[in-house]
Amino acid sequence: MKQMINLKLLSKTLITLGILIPCVCLAKDLSLDAFTVNQGNGTQTYSINIQLLAIMTVLTILPAIVLMMTSFTRIIIVLSILRQALGMPQTPSNQIIIGLSLFMTFFIMSPILTQVYTEAVNPYMEEKISQEEALKKGSAPIKKFMYDQTRTEDLMLFAELSGKQLNSDNPDDIPFSIMISSFVASELKTAFQIGFIIFIPFLIIDLVVASVLMSMGMMMLSPVIISLPFKIMLFVLVDGWNLILGTLAASFSI
Numbered sequence: 001m002k003q004m005i006n007l008k009l010l011s012k013t014l015i016t017l018g019i020l021i022p023c024v025c026l027a028k029d030l031s032l033d034a035f036t037v038n039q040g041n042g043t044q045t046y047s048i049n050i051q052l053l054a055i056m057t058v059l060t061i062l063p064a065i066v067l068m069m070t071s072f073t074r075i076i077i078v079l080s081i082l083r084q085a086l087g088m089p090q091t092p093s094n095q096i097i098i099g100l101s102l103f104m105t106f107f108i109m110s111p112i113l114t115q116v117y118t119e120a121v122n123p124y125m126e127e128k129i130s131q132e133e134a135l136k137k138g139s140a141p142i143k144k145f146m147y148d149q150t151r152t153e154d155l156m157l158f159a160e161l162s163g164k165q166l167n168s169d170n171p172d173d174i175p176f177s178i179m180i181s182s183f184v185a186s187e188l189k190t191a192f193q194i195g196f197i198i199f200i201p202f203l204i205i206d207l208v209v210a211s212v213l214m215s216m217g218m219m220m221l222s223p224v225i226i227s228l229p230f231k232i233m234l235f236v237l238v239d240g241w242n243l244i245l246g247t248l249a250a251s252f253s254i
Helices: 001-030 050-070 072-086 096-125 131-149 154-163 174-214 221-238 241-250
Strands: 036-038 045-048
Touching: 050 072, 050 174, 072 096, 072 174, 072 221, 072 241, 096 131, 096 241, 131 174, 154 174, 174 221, 174 241, 221 241
Parallel strands: none
Antiparallel strands: 036 045
């Protein structure tokens, strides 16, 4: 029951953020004054036309948000490397790997999405705050999450490429364009580092089996056929899935 509530909360939060981001960005960048409506209290909101446009836009950018702004990238890369290390590139299947990565992402991002929903989405849906204020409050926890996983050298690299001077100690001062690029670069590096550590014990088994077969003169027999059962047995004996998934979840500082 709690997982179903988290899934509903996740979908509602992502969709609402997806509506807010295109709406505010389009209005600011393109100066769409024709789409704004003056309210009685002196503030402005966006008309139904621009909101419908934003809803259609979110269907395109929502997969990119999940891939590039959450823990999904690190998880799916590590699990894919694990398949290669075991010597079973098709087992588990791609559907299982993607599904497991997606639900692990829901689990890891649940506290952040709860904060976004409480501070931004729910007040905005109750019309207590404006769209711009909801966007600012909703993006802050996500930006803080990405900042905690991002290396300083990656931030400085993309800041230098963009020609901007940044205060790397304050995530609120870092534009999303730089933050997302730096976050993805750091996630790729971290995922490959974890994958390298996972590969070592399985590589040792392959080397030992190949050496034994070579010493016995069985050069025509593929070492993979012999080493695969031993790698599976080792992975099961050490409760590998528990270790891998637990380590991945703990590797994110939230």
